[in-house]
Amino acid sequence: MSTPTLWTIPIQAKGKPIRAALTLAGIPFELPTGYEHFKSNLEPAFKGKFPHGKIPAWEEGSLLLFEADAILRYVAKKAPNGGLTGSSPVEEAQIDQWIHFVDTEIDANNDLVRALAGGKIPYSKPAHTWALDREIRGLTTLNLHLASRTFLVGERLTIADLFVAALIQKATTATLDSELRAKFPHTIRHLETVANQPAIKAIYDLNPSAYIEKGITFVPPKKEAKPKAEKKKEEPKPKAPKKKAEEEDDDEPPADVPPEEKKRNPLDDLPKSNFNLEDWKRAYSNLDTRGAEGSLEWFYKNYDPAGFSLWRVDFKYNEELTQTFMSSNQIGGFFNRLEASRKYLFGSVGVLGETNNSVISGSIITRGPEIEPTISVAPDWESYSYTKIDLEKPEDKAFFEASLAWDLEIDGKKWADGKNFK
Known part of the structure; x- marks a missing residue:
C-alpha cells in the first residue's frame, strides 16, 4: 500500500496536531507536493475525493477522511504504544470533551473576531464584543482546569493537548494579546510545554516573539479621494426616461425616490x-x-x-x-x-x-x-x-x-x- 497522504499546509492550525500525532506514533505519511490552498482543494481532482473541499484531509488507499478531530483520533489509535487517545473509556471521553470545547468555545469565536476585523463579514462592534467575551469565558474555564495540571487528561501527553495547543497558538496571533495572556498563565504554560516537546517542536514552530501585543481590531478602509473633474459648459441634455422599478440600480436608490422612513420602535407607541x-x-x-x-x-x-x-x-x-x-x-x-x-x-x-x-x-x-x-x-x-x-x-x-x-x-x-x- 502506498504511503498515506495528509492534505494540509504547514501553517494550518488543525493540521499541526495530526502531524504531531503521526510523528509521535512513528507512522509514515507524506504531505502533498505542489499544493496551493484555495486553488488545489477546489479543483475537480481534489473534490472528487473530498466533495466539501476542506483540509486537513486524510487519504489512505480507499479510505478518505475529513474533519481534523476525526483524522486525529484515527491516526493516534494506530500508534503502536497507544496512550495518545487515553488509557480508559473515561479518559477517551475527557479527551473528546476538551477537543470539542476548545474548538467551539475558543477557536470558533477567535475565527469570528478575525472575520469581523478582517472585513470578511460586515463589521459589527456588538458582535465583536460578544465573540471576544465568549472566547474569554472559554479561556477562563480552560485556564482554571490547567491550574493544577501539566496535561489536560491524565499524566501523559494526549491528542487533546496536541489539538488545544495548536488552537491556542493560533489565538496568540489574533485575540490572545498580552493583557489576556497575563490573565491566563496556565494556558500559555501548557501551550509552550506541548509545543516544545523535542519530537514535535519543528511542527509547532512556536515563537513567543510572534505573540500579538494588542488584539486585532477593525480598521475602516480609507475612502479614495476622487479627482476633481474640470467643469465644461455643455448643452443641456434631455432628461432620460425614468426606468421601470425592476430595472433600477440595486446599489443605491434613484435620486427622486425619498429615503426610506426610519422604522419606529413599537415601544414608542406604548401609552405615555x-x-x-x-x-x-x-x-x-x-x-x-x-x-x-x-x-x-x-x-x-x-x-x-x-x-x-x-x-x-x-x-x-x-x-x-x-x-x-x-x-x-x-x-x-x-x-x-x-x-x-x-x-x-x-x-x-x-x-x-x-x-x-x-x-x-x-x-x-x-x-x-x-x-x-x-x-x-x-x-x-x-x-x-x-x-x-x-x-x-x-x-x-x-x-x-x-x-x-x-x-x-x-x-x-x-x-x-x-x-x-x-
Whole structure:
C-alpha cells in the first residue's frame, strides 16, 4: 500500500496536531507536493475525493477522511504504544470533551473576531464584543482546569493537548494579546510545554516573539479621494426616461425616490407614562441611593407601573464563574450589547461572592410590561433568567432596593462589584 497522504499546509492550525500525532506514533505519511490552498482543494481532482473541499484531509488507499478531530483520533489509535487517545473509556471521553470545547468555545469565536476585523463579514462592534467575551469565558474555564495540571487528561501527553495547543497558538496571533495572556498563565504554560516537546517542536514552530501585543481590531478602509473633474459648459441634455422599478440600480436608490422612513420602535407607541426614565437615571446618579431624600425615595414617588416593569436578572451559569473581576467584565460586556435599548432600560447588576464561589444578579427597569423586547437586542440575553419584581411583596422590594444600593446579599454571598446601565 502506498504511503498515506495528509492534505494540509504547514501553517494550518488543525493540521499541526495530526502531524504531531503521526510523528509521535512513528507512522509514515507524506504531505502533498505542489499544493496551493484555495486553488488545489477546489479543483475537480481534489473534490472528487473530498466533495466539501476542506483540509486537513486524510487519504489512505480507499479510505478518505475529513474533519481534523476525526483524522486525529484515527491516526493516534494506530500508534503502536497507544496512550495518545487515553488509557480508559473515561479518559477517551475527557479527551473528546476538551477537543470539542476548545474548538467551539475558543477557536470558533477567535475565527469570528478575525472575520469581523478582517472585513470578511460586515463589521459589527456588538458582535465583536460578544465573540471576544465568549472566547474569554472559554479561556477562563480552560485556564482554571490547567491550574493544577501539566496535561489536560491524565499524566501523559494526549491528542487533546496536541489539538488545544495548536488552537491556542493560533489565538496568540489574533485575540490572545498580552493583557489576556497575563490573565491566563496556565494556558500559555501548557501551550509552550506541548509545543516544545523535542519530537514535535519543528511542527509547532512556536515563537513567543510572534505573540500579538494588542488584539486585532477593525480598521475602516480609507475612502479614495476622487479627482476633481474640470467643469465644461455643455448643452443641456434631455432628461432620460425614468426606468421601470425592476430595472433600477440595486446599489443605491434613484435620486427622486425619498429615503426610506426610519422604522419606529413599537415601544414608542406604548401609552405615555408619567415616569421619565432619563430623570430617574439622573436622580440615581446624583443622589444617595437610600435615605429620606435618596434616589429610591425619588423612584417610589415617581414610578408608574403602567408604563414600565421591574425585573430580577440572574446569570444561568454561575458554576462557570471564576475571578470576580472577570465576572464584572462579563456584566459590562452584556450591558454594552444592550446599547440599542439604552433609552428604554436601566440596570444595576453585580457579582456577589468571591473567586470560584460567586453569582451574578441584579435588577432591571424596562419600558413596557415585558422584558424581551428591550433585552433581546443583546445576543447573549438568554444566558440570563428574568423574574418580574412585585414591589407589593416585601422580599421583592428588599431585593430591588439592595441591588440598586449595591448591598445585595444572596445565600451569604455579599456584593463584590457591580455595573450600572444608564
